[in-house]
Amino acid sequence: MKRFNEIKDLVMSLEADFEKFYEKGNNAAGTRVRKGMQELKNLAQDIRVEVQDKKNQG
Structure with missing residues:
Protein backbone atom coordinates (compact mmCIF):
# COMPACT_ATOMS: atom_id res chain seq x y z
CA MET A 1 0.00 0.00 0.00
CA LYS A 2 3.00 2.28 0.44
CA ARG A 3 3.48 2.49 -3.34
CA PHE A 4 -0.19 3.28 -3.90
CA ASN A 5 0.07 6.17 -1.45
CA GLU A 6 3.14 7.43 -3.31
CA ILE A 7 1.10 7.55 -6.52
CA LYS A 8 -1.75 9.39 -4.81
CA ASP A 9 0.64 11.93 -3.29
CA LEU A 10 2.34 12.52 -6.62
CA VAL A 11 -0.95 13.07 -8.45
CA MET A 12 -2.20 15.44 -5.77
CA SER A 13 1.05 17.41 -5.84
CA LEU A 14 0.57 18.01 -9.57
CA GLU A 15 -2.97 19.38 -9.27
CA ALA A 16 -1.95 23.03 -9.00
CA ASP A 17 0.39 22.78 -11.99
CA PHE A 18 -2.35 21.14 -14.07
CA GLU A 19 -4.64 24.08 -13.29
CA ALA A 44 3.73 2.60 -12.14
CA GLN A 45 6.24 0.43 -14.01
CA ASP A 46 8.07 -0.35 -10.77
CA ILE A 47 4.79 -1.39 -9.17
CA ARG A 48 3.90 -3.59 -12.15
CA VAL A 49 7.22 -5.41 -11.86
CA GLU A 50 6.83 -5.78 -8.10
CA VAL A 51 3.31 -7.21 -8.46
CA GLN A 52 4.40 -9.61 -11.19
CA ASP A 53 7.32 -10.85 -9.09
CA LYS A 54 5.09 -11.34 -6.08
CA LYS A 55 2.53 -13.19 -8.21
CA ASN A 56 5.18 -15.51 -9.64
CA GLN A 57 6.59 -16.34 -6.21
CA GLY A 58 3.59 -18.02 -4.93
Missing part, protein backbone atom coordinates in the same frame (compact mmCIF):
# COMPACT_ATOMS: atom_id res chain seq x y z
CA LYS A 20 -1.94 26.64 -14.06
CA PHE A 21 -1.15 25.00 -17.38
CA TYR A 22 -4.64 24.22 -18.67
CA GLU A 23 -6.51 27.24 -17.29
CA LYS A 24 -3.86 29.96 -17.35
CA GLY A 25 -1.57 28.76 -20.12
CA ASN A 26 1.54 28.74 -17.91
CA ASN A 27 4.17 26.86 -19.93
CA ALA A 28 6.50 26.34 -16.96
CA ALA A 29 3.67 24.54 -15.17
CA GLY A 30 3.29 22.35 -18.26
CA THR A 31 6.94 21.37 -17.96
CA ARG A 32 6.41 20.43 -14.31
CA VAL A 33 3.33 18.40 -15.30
CA ARG A 34 5.31 16.49 -17.92
CA LYS A 35 8.09 15.78 -15.41
CA GLY A 36 5.58 14.61 -12.82
CA MET A 37 3.82 12.38 -15.33
CA GLN A 38 7.16 10.79 -16.24
CA GLU A 39 7.76 10.07 -12.56
CA LEU A 40 4.27 8.58 -12.37
CA LYS A 41 4.99 6.36 -15.36
CA ASN A 42 8.24 5.12 -13.79
CA LEU A 43 6.56 4.49 -10.45
Whole structure:
Protein backbone atom coordinates (compact mmCIF):
# COMPACT_ATOMS: atom_id res chain seq x y z
CA MET A 1 0.00 0.00 0.00
CA LYS A 2 3.00 2.28 0.44
CA ARG A 3 3.48 2.49 -3.34
CA PHE A 4 -0.19 3.28 -3.90
CA ASN A 5 0.07 6.17 -1.45
CA GLU A 6 3.14 7.43 -3.31
CA ILE A 7 1.10 7.55 -6.52
CA LYS A 8 -1.75 9.39 -4.81
CA ASP A 9 0.64 11.93 -3.29
CA LEU A 10 2.34 12.52 -6.62
CA VAL A 11 -0.95 13.07 -8.45
CA MET A 12 -2.20 15.44 -5.77
CA SER A 13 1.05 17.41 -5.84
CA LEU A 14 0.57 18.01 -9.57
CA GLU A 15 -2.97 19.38 -9.27
CA ALA A 16 -1.95 23.03 -9.00
CA ASP A 17 0.39 22.78 -11.99
CA PHE A 18 -2.35 21.14 -14.07
CA GLU A 19 -4.64 24.08 -13.29
CA LYS A 20 -1.94 26.64 -14.06
CA PHE A 21 -1.15 25.00 -17.38
CA TYR A 22 -4.64 24.22 -18.67
CA GLU A 23 -6.51 27.24 -17.29
CA LYS A 24 -3.86 29.96 -17.35
CA GLY A 25 -1.57 28.76 -20.12
CA ASN A 26 1.54 28.74 -17.91
CA ASN A 27 4.17 26.86 -19.93
CA ALA A 28 6.50 26.34 -16.96
CA ALA A 29 3.67 24.54 -15.17
CA GLY A 30 3.29 22.35 -18.26
CA THR A 31 6.94 21.37 -17.96
CA ARG A 32 6.41 20.43 -14.31
CA VAL A 33 3.33 18.40 -15.30
CA ARG A 34 5.31 16.49 -17.92
CA LYS A 35 8.09 15.78 -15.41
CA GLY A 36 5.58 14.61 -12.82
CA MET A 37 3.82 12.38 -15.33
CA GLN A 38 7.16 10.79 -16.24
CA GLU A 39 7.76 10.07 -12.56
CA LEU A 40 4.27 8.58 -12.37
CA LYS A 41 4.99 6.36 -15.36
CA ASN A 42 8.24 5.12 -13.79
CA LEU A 43 6.56 4.49 -10.45
CA ALA A 44 3.73 2.60 -12.14
CA GLN A 45 6.24 0.43 -14.01
CA ASP A 46 8.07 -0.35 -10.77
CA ILE A 47 4.79 -1.39 -9.17
CA ARG A 48 3.90 -3.59 -12.15
CA VAL A 49 7.22 -5.41 -11.86
CA GLU A 50 6.83 -5.78 -8.10
CA VAL A 51 3.31 -7.21 -8.46
CA GLN A 52 4.40 -9.61 -11.19
CA ASP A 53 7.32 -10.85 -9.09
CA LYS A 54 5.09 -11.34 -6.08
CA LYS A 55 2.53 -13.19 -8.21
CA ASN A 56 5.18 -15.51 -9.64
CA GLN A 57 6.59 -16.34 -6.21
CA GLY A 58 3.59 -18.02 -4.93
